[in-house]
Amino acid sequence: MIDLLQIVDSANKVIHTVAAGDTNGDGSLSFFELVKMGGWIMIPLGIMLLIAVYVFAERSIAVNKASKIDQNFMNIVRDHIISGNISAARSFAKNTNNPVARIIDKGIQRIGKPIDSIEKSMDNVGQLEMYKLEKNMGILSVISKAAPIFGFVGTLIGLMQLFSEIYAANEVAIGTISQGIYTKLITSISGLVIGLLAYFGYHYINTQIDKASNKMEAAAADFLDVLQEPTR
Numbered sequence: 001m002i003d004l005l006q007i008v009d010s011a012n013k014v015i016h017t018v019a020a021g022d023t024n025g026d027g028s029l030s031f032f033e034l035v036k037m038g039g040w041i042m043i044p045l046g047i048m049l050l051i052a053v054y055v056f057a058e059r060s061i062a063v064n065k066a067s068k069i070d071q072n073f074m075n076i077v078r079d080h081i082i083s084g085n086i087s088a089a090r091s092f093a094k095n096t097n098n099p100v101a102r103i104i105d106k107g108i109q110r111i112g113k114p115i116d117s118i119e120k121s122m123d124n125v126g127q128l129e130m131y132k133l134e135k136n137m138g139i140l141s142v143i144s145k146a147a148p149i150f151g152f153v154g155t156l157i158g159l160m161q162l163f164s165e166i167y168a169a170n171e172v173a174i175g176t177i178s179q180g181i182y183t184k185l186i187t188s189i190s191g192l193v194i195g196l197l198a199y200f201g202y203h204y205i206n207t208q209i210d211k212a213s214n215k216m217e218a219a220a221a222d223f224l225d226v227l228q229e230p231t232r
Contacts, residue, residue: 052194090106100216
């Protein structure tokens with residue numbers, strides 16, 4: 001009988017603890033109420049999530065735009081060069097706004113010089129274009145590692161608060177323990193989820209950048225082959 005009373009008392013304490021976070025009084029904890037219970041550590045986690053989403057969206061749009069190129073682009077450049085109309089080839093490349101066109105434009109500017117010199121100039125432009133595509137990618141990498149750490153910091157804070165309250169009360173109360181566990185789980189899970197999202201976003205965009213890089217390399221190789229074809 002005593003054990004049953006203890007169980008009921010413990011259950012009541014847990015209910016009161018949950019109710020403390022239930023600000024709208026609907027009998028359950030919503031997502032925002034859970035976030036609020038996570039404490040101040042949720043603020044930097046939320047900021048990191050917003051930054052990660054922004055960088056992912058911005059880089060996705062930029063890389064996708066850079067990867068788009070007319071399938072007939074190299075054919076048109078090739079026809080102009082073989083026919084000896086270098087100015088038309090350069091004008092066409094210059095008026096096309098993507099990394100491949102800028103690499104080819106640099107190659108057209110160097111026509112008449114040794115192939116090695118032309119290739120080196122194009123490689124330099126290619127490296128600059130890759131740098132532009134990889135802009136801000138380091139932010140996603142940092143967030144993927146930092147967010148879980150912040151989550152674990154929240155876990156430690158929750159445990160510190162838990163033991164502090166237990167020490168102050170000079171007894172082990174189930175309500176106090178459950179409150180500390182709530183804080184610990186909310187921050188840890190939030191940090192891990194944000195870190196995973198940033199990690200997957202980082203590698204997805206890197207894959208897209210690799211595809212864009214392959215297109216640039218293929219176009220540069222095609223251009224060098226065109227230069228070695230006989231003119232009409």
